Amino acid sequence: MGTGDNGGTVRADVVVLTALEVEYRAVRAHLEDPRPVQAERGAVFELGVFREGAGERRGSPSI
Structure with missing residues (x-):
């Protein structure tokens, strides 16, 4: 986790x-x-993106 060339995101x-x-x-x-x-x-799961302010989190909810 960290900042890269993505504008500080x-x-x-x-x-x-x-x-x-x-x-x-x-x-x-x-x-x-x-x-x-x-x-x-x-196993089946889903990928998506959580966005919160300037942060981005890739999420995978599974049951």
Whole structure:
């Protein structure tokens, strides 16, 4: 995590693991451009971007 050539924007990759469907939906509602990904061993998760002020966080909610 740090600043690069992106104008001082901080970027961090995060994973959000939820136990309940209602939690999953709440987290997913905050993702921009959510897209499903299937991992090599069959796990399915979604990637998207959380934006907060000048920071950007790539998020992956999963249940």
